[in-house]
Amino acid sequence: MASKGNVMFNFLLVSVTIIVCSVLKLRFIPFNNEIKRSLGYPIDSLLNFTELSELYGYTSEEHTVLTEDGYILTIFRINGRNCGHKLKRPPILLMHGLLQSSDAWLDAGPKVGLAYLLSDACYDLWVGNQRGNYYSRRHNRLDPDKDPEFWQFSVDEIGYYDIPATIEYVLKYTREDKLNYIGYSQGAGTFFVMCSERPGYCDKANVFIGLAPAARQTNTKSVPYKILLEGVRYLEGALATTGLYELFAKGSLSQEILAFLCKSSATSEVLCGTGESLVDSFHPGSINNETLRVLFGHFPAGTSVHNIARYGQSVKSSHFQKFDYGSARNLEIYGTEQPPHYNLSAVTVPTVVLYGSNDHLVDTKDILWLIKRLPKVLENKRVSDPLWNHFDSAYSQYTREMIFPTINKYLLKYSRKLNKV
Template sequence: MASKRFNTFKVVLASLAVVAVGYVVRTPWLPIRREIKASLGYPKDSLLNFTELTAEYGYMSEEHEVVTDDGYILTMFRIVQARNCHQKKRSPPVLLVHGLLQSSDSFIDSGPNAGLAYLISDACYDLWLGNVRGNYYSRGHIRLDPDKDSEYWKFYIDEIGYYDIPAMIDHVLEHTGFDKLNYIGFSQGSGTFLVMCSERPGYCEKVQLLIGLAPAARQFNTKSKLFRAVTQAFEVLEGQLESYGVVEIFAKGSISQEFVAFFCQLSDLTEQLCEQVLDVFDYVHSSHLGSITNETTRNLYGHFPAGTSLHNMARYGQSMKSRRFEKFNYGKEKNLMLYGSEEPPKYNLSAVTAPLVCIYGSNDGLVDTKDVEWLVKKLPNVIESMKVEDPNWNHMDVTYSQYTSDTIFPKINEYLLKYTSD
């Protein structure tokens, strides 16, 4: 019996390794050229980058390059002209940051009537969107080659919070001339902001309002069996995968991502299967039918997943085993060497002094309500914590639902107005 279980375990590990490699490997014929995809019937929106896609709907965007203190080259976008804003931009600027495995595209994939980037811009806010290290917009470095140097990929939320978020905040403030901005973070985009406040004294004071959308800190109660299984498998396999050179996970343009993008637009049946994958990945209970439209599903798989590091995915696996919001756990011996203690240090949540508005859903399978409520109790300056009224509102709805203009944007806009001048 023990031998049978061991053999099953080996098969599972081997299968995961194949999947992981499939999401990393690039060949001379990948990524597939846009012209070929267009001829195969891919939705046009799924083939466009951020500036192209926003322009398609009457929005003008700028691309900005930001270099972090440790040499990572990040891409940011600014929507300089909105289709439905006919007055002077409100101030100060707003910085919007995506979640795990996403990019700035996630805020426009659901179209101009639902995408948060469009809604915020149309309300005349000066909107900037960030892309953290490792996704396809921010896959560069002044010294390291991400295709050749594994050192590039040795990061997790700690480095994103310590380097990326501060660099983006500084760039926006320097470019606009303001002393403070308003920050909106989805999932990891909120969690890395908390890391920044803990690890970079003074940076929290550069933000006058924090809006946390399904903020990911501790994830002890995550109910998604698939997300839990995948991330914890990566934690177990990290050493073995690294030895085979697998350090980038779920990359855009890799074999598996290209296959998924192709498969999801083949027919109505395959499209439905792809919708079901999102549901299985996320929701706790039966989801509300039609929250994510067929068109959005076809578009988002052209931009998602956007890539991250194996080390970051392994850290998410750890976060579901701990009741603390803490740094990477390398084991007692290495922890002692790195941290001076057998346990990894906790992030200092009392340092998150920016006023916080928290918005979350009761059907979120990735960031459970218990963990959100735990976080809210730990933070010193929570001005409101709102659970979305729709009992089926889940994690992916934040970026992809057709109903964001009715469910979460009114609360976002309410507080942006309170912390904004015309």
């Protein structure tokens, strides 16, 4: 086995290569899936949400959501294998984190992936995608490959437009008045933005369940994460002059390199598992080798440079606030020289927070800071496994034991059985 020093060097080398290739906008034509299969890529890593869910006997539907500002989002509805007419209401909306897509909830496999677990419990599950990832890289007017305006968004716009539009669509389609919302990391932070900025929308949720919710990230411990965020924050303007507005897109050279390096059992654990641990923290065995081989076929899923820069600001601020454009532009946009703080007291929905002691991306100090400002916390639960980290909430083999019982407890409290739509 390679030494830890060699693995660290290899990981840093790969990271630098990925960033350089992204900055230079090198074009890459990936192998087609037939060639990838012959090269040993796991089949699961090559499938999209509907293909992957159907491979394991689940039925899924693809739906299209149009936001008020013209972004076209693809979302999915997935049904359990043995639910028949026993679906519970209201529907659940499950939302991914930064650089992820809906696929994140399937990558750990049918016995532990959260989308599978919720579907098997006969919940009417809808799985969202936020603007800029490969399922939501469309607009009714703007071309993401030609129009820089497409990429001028961050969590601020996602929370203001994407989350409300998705909620509205699901409720209209299911003819329900409310839903239950589960948000992971960015998927939680954008829900808070919505509650602060869009009066009435918070009332459309019965319960909010936050998995490692990302509001401010002042105490982030991850050095690679902070270097990336602060570097992009500092270089956003310079990157724009080179025409770079999108980062880590699926199918880009950066993602294809990761997928290639992680496809093999011989390299996935040593290189990709260690790399993931260096970004977050070490939790041996939690994200197993097979999941690593699959998830890097779908991750990273892409976002805007502007969104990464926004996170770069979040690690430097002690507040959960809007994008800071500088005093002159802030005055023009917000009417104040400082960016306004989001009103967390507006998150009036009953709230459950689950978090890990070993999370190096959203530190426990920031979680506790957040909990003190949320007015209706039903329970804040530190996961009993002391090594539970940030990525575990999406990809761990221990999801069924560590977090699903609490999630299911509160979903049952706010659910009822109804005939299938």
